[in-house]
Structures are given as C-alpha cells and as structure tokens.
Amino acid sequence: MTRVADAGARGTGDGSGALRRIAPPARRFLARRTGVLARLALWSLAETGQAFLVGYGVARAVDRGFLAGDVRRGLLWLAIALVAVLFGAPVIRGVFTQLAGLTEPLRDGLVRRQVDRSLARAMLGGSGGTDRAAVSRLTNQVEIARDSFAGLVLTLRSFVFTAAGALLGLLSLHPALLVVVLPPLSGGLVLFLVTLRPMAAAQRRALAADEALGDHAARSRAALRDLTACGTGPEAARRGAELVDEAAAAARVLAGWAAVRTAALGVAGHLPVLALLLAVPWLRGRGVTAGALLGAFTYLVQSLLPALHTLMTALGAAGARLLVVLDRIIGPEPEPEPELGPELGPEPEPELGPEPKLGPEPKPEPGPGPELELELEPKPEPKPEPKLGPAGVEAAEAAGVAGPAGVTGATGRHHARPKPAYRPARFATAGTAVRAAPAPDRATAGATDVGARSPVHGGRPASGGPTAAVELRSVTLSYGARAEPVLDSLDLCVAPGERLAVVGPSGIGKSTLTRLIAGTLAPSGGEVRVAGREVTGRAPAELAALRVLVPQEAYVFSGTVGDNLAYLRPEADRADLDAAVGALGLRPLVERLGGLDAPARPAELSPGERQLLALARAYLAPASLLLLDEATCHLDPASEARAEEALARRPGTLLVVAHRLSSAVRADRVLVLDGTEAVCGTHGEVLERSPLYRDLTGHWNDGPAREP
Numbered sequence: 001m002t003r004v005a006d007a008g009a010r011g012t013g014d015g016s017g018a019l020r021r022i023a024p025p026a027r028r029f030l031a032r033r034t035g036v037l038a039r040l041a042l043w044s045l046a047e048t049g050q051a052f053l054v055g056y057g058v059a060r061a062v063d064r065g066f067l068a069g070d071v072r073r074g075l076l077w078l079a080i081a082l083v084a085v086l087f088g089a090p091v092i093r094g095v096f097t098q099l100a101g102l103t104e105p106l107r108d109g110l111v112r113r114q115v116d117r118s119l120a121r122a123m124l125g126g127s128g129g130t131d132r133a134a135v136s137r138l139t140n141q142v143e144i145a146r147d148s149f150a151g152l153v154l155t156l157r158s159f160v161f162t163a164a165g166a167l168l169g170l171l172s173l174h175p176a177l178l179v180v181v182l183p184p185l186s187g188g189l190v191l192f193l194v195t196l197r198p199m200a201a202a203q204r205r206a207l208a209a210d211e212a213l214g215d216h217a218a219r220s221r222a223a224l225r226d227l228t229a230c231g232t233g234p235e236a237a238r239r240g241a242e243l244v245d246e247a248a249a250a251a252r253v254l255a256g257w258a259a260v261r262t263a264a265l266g267v268a269g270h271l272p273v274l275a276l277l278l279a280v281p282w283l284r285g286r287g288v289t290a291g292a293l294l295g296a297f298t299y300l301v302q303s304l305l306p307a308l309h310t311l312m313t314a315l316g317a318a319g320a321r322l323l324v325v326l327d328r329i330i331g332p333e334p335e336p337e338p339e340l341g342p343e344l345g346p347e348p349e350p351e352l353g354p355e356p357k358l359g360p361e362p363k364p365e366p367g368p369g370p371e372l373e374l375e376l377e378p379k380p381e382p383k384p385e386p387k388l389g390p391a392g393v394e395a396a397e398a399a400g401v402a403g404p405a406g407v408t409g410a411t412g413r414h415h416a417r418p419k420p421a422y423r424p425a426r427f428a429t430a431g432t433a434v435r436a437a438p439a440p441d442r443a444t445a446g447a448t449d450v451g452a453r454s455p456v457h458g459g460r461p462a463s464g465g466p467t468a469a470v471e472l473r474s475v476t477l478s479y480g481a482r483a484e485p486v487l488d489s490l491d492l493c494v495a496p497g498e499r500l501a502v503v504g505p506s507g508i509g510k511s512t513l514t515r516l517i518a519g520t521l522a523p524s525g526g527e528v529r530v531a532g533r534e535v536t537g538r539a540p541a542e543l544a545a546l547r548v549l550v551p552q553e554a555y556v557f558s559g560t561v562g563d564n565l566a567y568l569r570p571e572a573d574r575a576d577l578d579a580a581v582g583a584l585g586l587r588p589l590v591e592r593l594g595g596l597d598a599p600a601r602p603a604e605l606s607p608g609e610r611q612l613l614a615l616a617r618a619y620l621a622p623a624s625l626l627l628l629d630e631a632t633c634h635l636d637p638a639s640e641a642r643a644e645e646a647l648a649r650r651p652g653t654l655l656v657v658a659h660r661l662s663s664a665v666r667a668d669r670v671l672v673l674d675g676t677e678a679v680c681g682t683h684g685e686v687l688e689r690s691p692l693y694r695d696l697t698g699h700w701n702d703g704p705a706r707e708p
C-alpha cells in the first residue's frame with residue numbers, strides 16, 4: 001500500500017493546505033463576478049422575506065385570527081404565508097439564472113487549465129510524460145467540480161438567507177424562543193463543522209484510490225505482454241488487489257464520517273424541535289403565545305431544518321468533493337504512479353507492444369512468442385480458437401519459451417538454406433473471393449522454374465512425395481457467418497525451403513492468410529497443414545515448434561537485448577546470438593544499446609529497430625517456417641534486403657507478405673491475391689499473367705520508395 005496510501009495521507013494532512021491553495025484563486029474568481037453575486041444576493045433576499053413570512057403568518061393567523069375568534073383575519077394571515085410559499089418558485093428561477101453566471105465560467109476555466117496542463121505534460125515526454133488521469137480530470141472531475149460548486153452556492157446561500165429570515169421571525173415572535181432553539185442548533189452545526197476536514201481528507205483519499213486503481217488497470221492492460229514476458233503478472237495482480245483494498249478502505253472511512261455527519265444533522269435538525277416541546281411550559285410562563293409557539297415550530301420544520309439539512313449534505317459531500325477536485329486540477333501536479341513492477345526496471349513507460357494495423361485495437365496475432373497479440377476484441381471466428389486471455393497468454397508464453405523443445409529440424413547453427421527438393425508451385429482456388437487462375441495456367445504455374453516437379457493434383461502433393469512446408473486445401477475464411485469470404489476455396493502448396501512472397505492490395509487477405517497458416521485463425525472450411533500437420537486447434541506450444549510469425553509492428557519487451565533475441569530459443573549461446581546479430585546487420589544497434597546484456601527499452605527504440613530485433617529473434621527460432629507479415633516495412637530497402645536474405649539462408653521455408661517489389665523479385669514464387677483472381681508463379685510469370693501484379697509493380701516502381 002505504498003503510493004496510494006501516501007496520496008491518502010497527503011490528503012489527510014493537507015485539507016487546510018488544499019483550502020489555502022484554493023482560496024486565492026477562488027477569491028479572484030468571485031471578485032471578478034461581483035455583479036452576478038449581487039444579483040444572486042438580491043434574489044436570495046426574497047428568500048429571507050419568504051422564510052420570515054411563513055412562520056410569522058402562521059403565528060399571527062393563530063393569535064390574532066383563529067384564537068381571537070376572527071376567522072377572516074386568521075385566513076388572511078394564512079393566505080399571506082401561502083403567497084410567501086408560492087413566491088418561492090420565481091425566486092428559485094431567478095437564483096438559477098444567476099447561478100449559471102458562476103458555474104459555467106468555472107467549468108470553462110477548469111477545462112482550459114486541465115488541457116494546458118496535460119499538453120504541457122505530454123510535451124515533456126519520457127517518464128511521466130503521459131497523464132493517464134487527464135481524461136478523468138477533464139470530464140468526470142470537472143463535472144464534479146461544476147455540480148458541487150453549483151450545489152454549494154445554492155445551499156449556502158439558501159441556508160444563510162433562510163436562517164436569517166427564520167431567526168428574525170423567531171426574534172420578532174419572542175426572544176425566549178431563540179434561547180431554546182439556538183443552543184442545539186449551533187451545537188449540531190459545530191459538530192458538523194468539525195467533521196468537514198476529516199471528511200475532505202477521506203474524500204480525497206477515496207478519489208486518489210479510485211484514480212490509482214483506474215490507472216493501474218490501464219497500465220496493466222497496456223503492459224500485459226511485458227508482464228507476461230517478464231513474469232511480473234502476480235506482482236501486478238498483487239498491486240491491483242492492494243489498490244482495490246485501498247479503495248474499499250477509503251470508501252469505508254468516508255462512510256464512517258458520513259455517519260458522524262448524519263448524527264450532527266440529527267442534533268442540529270431535530271433537537272431544537274424537542275427542546276421547544278420540552279420548553280413549552282417555561283416559554284408559556286414568559287408570555288410566549290400559542291401562535292408564537294406554532295410559528296416557531298413552522299420556522300423550524302418548514303425553513304430551518306430543510307435548509308440545514310441541505311447545507312450539511314452539500315457542505316459535507318459537495319463541499320469536500322469540490323475542495324478535493326479543485327485541488328487536483330489547479331493544485332500541485334499529482335505524482336506519477338509507480339511502474340508496474342521492479343522487473344520492469346527503469347523503463348519509463350511499459351511497452352505497449354505491437355500496434356494495430358487496422359484501427360485502434362490490436363489485431364489478434366499469433367499465439368506464442370513475443371509476436372503474440374492479445375485477443376482484445378471479440379471477433380467472429382468460424383471455429384473456436386485458443387483464447388489468449390491471461391491463461392492463454394501464459395500458455396502461449398510457456399509455448400514460446402519451451403518451444404524449441406521437440407522441434408524437428410532445428411539445429412544449433414544456421415547453415416545455408418538447402419535447395420528445395422521439389423517445387424510443386426501449386427496454387428489453385430475456386431470461388432468468389434479468391435479464385436483459381438485458369439486451369440491451363442495453373443498447370444504450368446511454378447513449373448517453369450523447376451524442371452522436375454513432383455506430380456501434384458489440385459495443388460496437393462501427390463501421396464508419397466515430400467511433405468509440403470505449407471499446404472492449404474480448399475481453405476475458406478469468413479469473418480462472420482454471413483460475411484463475404486476473404487479467402488474462398490484456396491489451395492496452396494509451398495515446398496520446404498521455398499521462399500514465397502504474398503502480394504495484393506490492402507485488405508485483400510494477406511494477413512488473414514498468414515494467420516491461418518500460423519494457426520491463430522481457424523478456417524471456416526478446408527484444411528491448413530504445416531509440415532504435414534494440421535494446425536487448426538493445435539496447442540500454442542506445438543504451433544510454436546512449427547512456425548514463427550513476425551507481424552508488422554514488432555514486439556520488444558523490457559529485458560536485455562540478449563533476452564529479446566533468445567526469447568524463442570532460450571538455450572542459444574553467445575555465438576548464436578552474435579551470428580544472428582551479424583547476419584541481420586544488427587551490430588551497430590546492439591553496440592548503441594550497450595551490448596547484448598544491456599537493457600532494451602522498447603519506448604526508446606524506433607519501429608525499424610524493433611523490427612530488426614524481432615527479425616533476429618525469428619532468425620534464431622527453431623521453427624522451420626517463418627512468416628513475415630510486412631515485418632520489414634519500417635526498414636530501408638538495403639536493411640530489408642539484408643534481413644530477408646539472412647532469413648532465407650536459414651534452413652526452412654520463408655513466406656513474406658511483401659512490402660516492396662524487391663521482396664517479390666527475390667522470392668522463388670509470388671502469390672498474387674486478388675478479389676476475383678489469384679495467381680501464383682515466378683515473378684516473371686505473374687508479371688505476365690496478372691494485370692493486378694503489373695499494376696502493383698507499376699505502383700511500386702512509381703512510388704516514393706523506388707525499387708531496383
């Protein structure tokens with residue numbers, strides 16, 4: 001219970017401090033609005049007259065009317081009291097009209113102040129640069145301040161002017177009435193005033209606890225992958241539980257003081273009535289008439305008690321809230337919350353992980369390993385996918401860490417990529433979203449670059465042939481029961497060791513295809529096999545052993561550079577890491593960061609640097625299939641070429657969602673995804689056969705990043 005408790009303590013001892021801080025600007029604010037205040041006082045004076053007349057009318061109606069046998073006079077005085085009550089409606093209207101002249105400028109001023117402060121803080125950047133509580137202050141707390149201020153002005157003003165009218169009335173009826181009424185009234189008021197300061201402190205503590213809890217929840221959500229990667233989940237959960245306890249404790253303290261305040265209200269509100277009843281003989285002895293007694297009761301029950309009740313409620317709740325909220329907005333800057341756990345070290349901001357490609361929420365990405373994306377929004381899936389909630393994340397993480405165990409074909413060192421044993425080059429689709437190229441073309445697709453191709457039928461390797469690295473059999477994927485399929489009856493066969501580039505316009509389904517192959521998305525129909533094994537429904541650990549998917553926004557977690565590189569292959573030694581660093585051209589970056597043992601602070605890395613680290617991590621991964629979903633988009637063409645070549649040299653198969661033409665040219669084959677047509681073949685072949693590919697290459701060539 002560290003920081004929040006401190007904040008609460010600060011608040012407890014700081015109630016008068018807050019008042020001192022708030023008082024000067026409050027005085028200036030009011031001094032600039034003397035006209036509004038004067039008009040408000042004028043309307044309120046009418047309330048004094050009203051309060052006076054209500055009790056006085058009743059007293060006179062009884063004494064001079066009904067008890068004196070003059071019913072007409074009695075009714076007349078009652079009518080006067082009634083008119084005074086009815087007169088209250090236009091008075092309230094007038095008061096509210098003037099009130100806006102105070103509350104709206106206050107709200108505008110607070111909003112301006114908060115925006116200025118948040119912008120200034122954001123511009124500072126770095127540690128504490130983001131003010132996560134700003135939204136709460138800007139919306140919720142500013143509205144609380146406005147409402148509380150309005151309530152306070154209304155009730156304070158009403159109490160003062162009503163009490164003045166009622167006390168004046170009591171005095172005019174008989175001074176002895178004041179002797180009986182004033183002591184319990186003022187006693188209750190004093191008791192109430194005594195509760196104000198601790199109540200404000202409790203309010204402040206409750207608000208601080210609420211903010212800290214919200215902030216912690218937001219940070220934990222953003223840093224979920226860091227927490228998982230660094231194993232600090234339990235620590236974050238423990239801190240969350242502490243904050244919940246703190247919020248509950250603060251609410252209990254607040255409730256305790258609310259009970260004391262209710263007692264004060266009982267003393268001030270009901271004791272005077274009791275005292276008046278008990279003192280009736282004494283008062284009668286001093287010449288207080290029956291009408292005056294009735295008038296006194298009317299003052300108490302009709303005017304004083306309601307005004308007192310609303311005053312206490314408003315001062316106790318709205319007043320304390322106003323003080324606390326104003327101090328948070330215009331007082332000293334709140335201290336930043338501590339980071340989520342010691343393991344996250346000095347990193348200023350927990351890394352948020354890969355950003356979404358589409359919209360503000362991250363798209364779910366593959367299960368295990370640092371490329372893991374969290375399932376943040378429900379999405380229609382054709383078949384149940386392994387959930388990536390906390391439990392799933394742990395499982396996926398375990399898979400990423402333990403992935404190398406049992407991986408076939410993984411060797412300690414990377415050798416030159418062996419030539420594929422065959423190049424089936426089969427791609428055939430049928431259907432609407434992605435259709436097969438015409439049959440004669442399909443028969444030759446990919447055949448031109450390989451002389452002796454294993455016999456394939458419909459894009460499938462013939463039985464007895466080598467197992468394909470990737471095989472899609474009539475795969476269909478729709479993101480909803482009635483949605484148009486993104487991929488429709490797609491057949492695809494990628495040979496072991498082959499390099500395939502996937503190209504197509506934005507939104508055509510390239511990422512969808514990689515996710516299907518990665519096994520993080522289940523097809524609506526058909527079958528996806530990697531290394532001969534169906535991937536759908538496979539456990540994250542098994543998937544991790546089969547493939548690595550690197551998304552566009554690479555994920556680097558808070559840890560050392562070496563930890564990041566070896567994440568998918570924990571047993572990698574220095575030589576392995578050095579080899580990866582050299583192969584990917586990472587040396588200058590690693591040196592700048594301070595070596596393999598230096599901390600990698602995600603927030604201090606550019607997107608391209610993060611991609612390089614993620615690519616080196618993938619390079620070291622034991623899985624033989626590498627899926628790059630625009631994973632080099634933040635690299636310059638030379639770095640991209642170097643990285644791709646290095647990844648292609650490692651033993652295994654490479655599927656690249658191409659970001660530049662050069663990626664496609666370097667690939668053994670190119671798969672062009674198109675809404676109505678899909679073509680697969682060598683660069684030259686698809687250039688000839690696919691108008692879309694010709695368009696794309698034209699666009700790439702004419703684009704700002706001109707390709708060789």
Ligand SMILES: Nc1ncnc2c1ncn2[C@@H]1O[C@H](COP(=O)(O)OP(=O)(O)OP(=O)(O)O)[C@@H](O)[C@H]1O
Nearest residue numbers: 357379380479486505506507508509510511512513
């Ligand atoms: N989780 C999802 N839920 C619903 N629709 C989705 C989802 N993910 C992708 N889509 C839709 O599926 C289609 C294909 O998306 P996908 O991301 O695979 O395209 P892409 O070719 O990779 O695009 P880009 O190059 O812009 O990344 C798009 O229309 C997209 O809006």
